[in-house]
Amino acid sequence: MSTIIDGKAIAAKLRAEIATEVKILKEKGIIPGLATVLVGEDPASEVYVRMKGNACQELGMHSVKHTLPATTTEAELLALVARLNSDPTIHGILVQLPLPKQINSDTILEAISPVKDVDGFHPYNVGRLMVGKPTFQPCTPYGVMVMLREAGVDLAGKEVVVVGRSNIVGKPVALMCLQQHATVTICHSKTRDLPAKVKGADVVIAAVGVPEMIKGEWIKEGAVVIDVGVNRIGEKKLVGDVEFAAASQRASAITPVPGGVGPMTITMLLYNTLEAAKKAGTGDR
Numbered sequence: 001m002s003t004i005i006d007g008k009a010i011a012a013k014l015r016a017e018i019a020t021e022v023k024i025l026k027e028k029g030i031i032p033g034l035a036t037v038l039v040g041e042d043p044a045s046e047v048y049v050r051m052k053g054n055a056c057q058e059l060g061m062h063s064v065k066h067t068l069p070a071t072t073t074e075a076e077l078l079a080l081v082a083r084l085n086s087d088p089t090i091h092g093i094l095v096q097l098p099l100p101k102q103i104n105s106d107t108i109l110e111a112i113s114p115v116k117d118v119d120g121f122h123p124y125n126v127g128r129l130m131v132g133k134p135t136f137q138p139c140t141p142y143g144v145m146v147m148l149r150e151a152g153v154d155l156a157g158k159e160v161v162v163v164g165r166s167n168i169v170g171k172p173v174a175l176m177c178l179q180q181h182a183t184v185t186i187c188h189s190k191t192r193d194l195p196a197k198v199k200g201a202d203v204v205i206a207a208v209g210v211p212e213m214i215k216g217e218w219i220k221e222g223a224v225v226i227d228v229g230v231n232r233i234g235e236k237k238l239v240g241d242v243e244f245a246a247a248s249q250r251a252s253a254i255t256p257v258p259g260g261v262g263p264m265t266i267t268m269l270l271y272n273t274l275e276a277a278k279k280a281g282t283g284d285r
């Protein structure tokens, strides 16, 4: 049986540390502030944005939520981003993805000031990560790396297989593992013989968005499994991209869904917002 890597517990520990730092900053007259922007009425996005706002409040941070109608134009959203860029009470800006189809998300992400880009999605921050000099690191991959560290997994020389190549999860997590000296394979929908790739992995990172598509029998005995997938089945049930029950029979350590990567994502967002506020405080940005 495998160890469960408890994202909720690791997140709680980190949040306590962040709260302490927020207190110290507040004594210097700086209140870390996060602006979240939600366009349209996607129920899942509403849940996430609410969770982010609540988490800010719990840690004593300032948070402002902007909800815009689904019919918002790109120009209107750009105007809001410009306002937030120049608002001194706001240190971090998060525009929830996906955006409605009349809005080009690249245009929006590039309009967010790189010093307020707590999602780490601006090409400047992406490039910094690429050259091994990260500034803001994207929250989900960053959370995965913290979980691996907390679980005592040393990546040097390990075979890491990432399934998924999105800009927000697959690609950046692969880069971060490479930075930690892993040998990284990135798989996607055109990959030939995915089972064989996964079978060779010491560490599997699944970010596909297909419920339980990574089968337990593909997992090498003793491998570490990180399941980024969050798939809603019906009204209430959440499952990952990995067949959890079967995979946990073979893995040495595995993350659950829920309670794995999800809580870490929100925590790293808070961490990045704190860092943004600290930099603003020193004028170092």
Ligand SMILES: NC(=O)C1=CN([C@@H]2O[C@H](COP(=O)(O)OP(=O)(O)OC[C@H]3O[C@@H](n4cnc5c(N)ncnc54)[C@H](OP(=O)(O)O)[C@@H]3O)[C@@H](O)[C@H]2O)C=CC1
Pocket: 140, 163, 164, 165, 166, 167, 168, 169, 170, 187, 188, 189, 190, 191, 194, 207, 208, 209, 210, 213, 228, 229, 230, 231, 261, 262, 263, 265
């Ligand atoms: N826990 C958290 O905090 C977060 C969780 N998520 C979850 O992670 C999952 C992935 O999210 P995201 O990266 O945004 O998703 P995307 O849809 O952007 O990317 C999915 C990737 O999986 C690949 N893929 C799809 N089907 C297959 C297949 N059958 N075999 C191999 N590869 C396949 C796609 O390949 P191709 O490029 O060829 O199309 C693509 O690269 C989702 O479940 C999402 O909900 C996302 C963000 C945060």
Ligand SMILES: Nc1nc(=O)c2c([nH]1)NC[C@@H]1CN(c3ccc(C(=O)N[C@@H](CCC(=O)O)C(=O)O)cc3)C=[N+]21
Pocket: 047, 048, 051, 094, 095, 096, 097, 098, 119, 139, 140, 230, 238, 257, 258, 259, 260, 261, 262, 263, 265, 266
């Ligand atoms: N600009 C932007 N930044 C993001 O970081 C971003 C985004 N857009 N769009 C959508 C994805 C998805 N995402 C999640 C965050 C937390 C959980 C999370 O906390 N999940 C809980 C369960 C929550 C529930 O019950 O639904 C868990 O896994 O335990 C999941 C997914 C951030 N994303």
Ligand SMILES: [Mg+2]
Pocket: 099, 100, 101, 102, 103, 104, 105
């Ligand atoms: Mg779009």
